[in-house]
Amino acid sequence: TSYMLYIILSIQKESLGCRVCKQGIDTVYELLENGATKEAIEQFLEGVCNLFDDVETKQVCKSFIDTEYDKLIKFLENSYSSEVICTLLSACDYPHPPIHSGCDACLVGFGFLEDLWSYKPTEEMIEIALQYVCNIFPSGNSRNECVAFIDREFENLIDWVDKEFPPQFMCTAVGACDFPFDPVEDGLCLFCEGAMTFIYDFFEFDEQNGAEVIAVVLDYICLIFPEGESRQMCDELIEQEAQKFIDFIEHEFPPENICILVGACESNITPVYDTECEFCEIFYQFALDMLDFEPSIEAIEHLLEYICDIFPGTLKTVCQRFVDNKWEHLLELLNEEYPADIACQVMGACVE
CATH class of the missing domain: 1.10.225 (NK-Lysin)
Incomplete structure (x- = not known):
């Protein structure tokens, strides 16, 4: 796919700074495993920052270590990959398609957060990730807009990310992406x-x-x-x-x-009948139409539980009485997909 092409190209063009960062983080993992002191790890990380050629990346790296060392250790304790951590540090670029709108930018940002879910982050870790997610964008308007967006929606976003809601929902809920239908305008x-x-x-x-x-x-x-x-x-x-x-x-x-x-769309039920046979065939055919998807027995039971709410006026009472009296027959016949005329004969509602 085109998205995979972006990832492949990004790997091919991976910067020296990105490689240095990932190697540095991998080394820190080894230091932690060997019981290195906080001072030793800080000293090592500062040395890693000095290896970056880009001045801005070097400053971001040092600032992060100076002010966020404890949070970095929490990232490491959660076994976040070096790729994730270095992306949050701006040392590595997050591969993504071209961004043409605020919706695109939002989906990219939360697509990155979605990558963190495999690590089962705590709420505290989600807060930390939200604070740094804008670093995946280059400095300038995109990053500034991201920061403003995160600040404005911070509490909601923590809740939604914690629930692992998909990026498409979050970006639509905050208005970055449009939902194509409206209950007022479209019905x-x-x-x-x-x-x-x-x-x-x-x-x-x-x-x-x-x-x-x-x-x-x-x-x-x-x-x-x-x-x-x-x-x-x-x-x-x-x-x-x-x-x-x-x-x-x-x-x-x-x-x-x-x-x-649920009554949001009209049904094709004909609310007129003269005999029990006619009602049975109307009811049963409608039930079959609602089960056109390989339903389970449980699905059929739920349909029978609610189906009579669709019938207007006194038909609802007639329907409920019919369902109560024919429940077992209906389960079996609907499950076997008997046609309406035969099913109603089997249930005794129609006579040949």
């Missing part, structure tokens, strides 16, 4: 489908903590909008249907289906 349906797609694209869930992580994501997802009517509309939808969102996302319902089932 709840487009917004809902866009938000669910966003969650699937950028967040990862597993079986052990799926529901818990999804709940946290939903608590924050509306921050992708600026304060005002759009965020309020988003908050109201999420708050009203939170458990449905959690259950449907956890069981990987497609965005379009989720948004129909």
